[in-house]
Amino acid sequence: MKDEVSDEELKKVIADFLEMGHAENIFEMFRRDVRYYTWVGELLDDERFAVRLGIAVLFEELKMHCPEDIHLAVPSLCRTLEDALPHVRGDVVNVLGIIGNDTALEGVRKALEDESPQVREVAGDVLEDSR
Secondary structure, rough: OOOOOOOOHHHHHHHHHHHHOHHHHHHHHHHHHHHHHHHHHHHHHOOHHHHHHHHHHHHHHHHOOOOOOOOHHHHHHHHHHHHHHHHHHHHHHHHHHHHOOHHHHHHHHHOOOOOOOOHHHHHHHHHHEEE
16 A cells, blocks of 8 residues: 655655755656645745745756746745745745746736835845846
8 A cells, every 4th residue: 555645744845855955856846746836835935044045946947947837836926925924925026036927027016015125125126137
């Protein structure tokens, strides 16, 4: 009988690997199973800075090697942009900027009206860099 790993356990493994700096392992997971893109917002809503930094590194790699799939993370990221803590919202804006498609940049433009001045600043920087 095969033991199945729950989605919650997989999310924990992904976050833990990112915290340890193993973005290359997570990159391979994302290449093999696109459903992980739908978890990105939830993964970014982690209290550990190294996990959030790992997501940014991961998306830089995914953009280079799997640009056709990265848009799948946008809905998850936009949901997180609405209800996360300000430092997480800033990280979300950064990842949306890495994705850089029209829908992602629409989320970044919304962040220009965020209540947090830091989030607004990140959004402005991302939009400036996307020109």
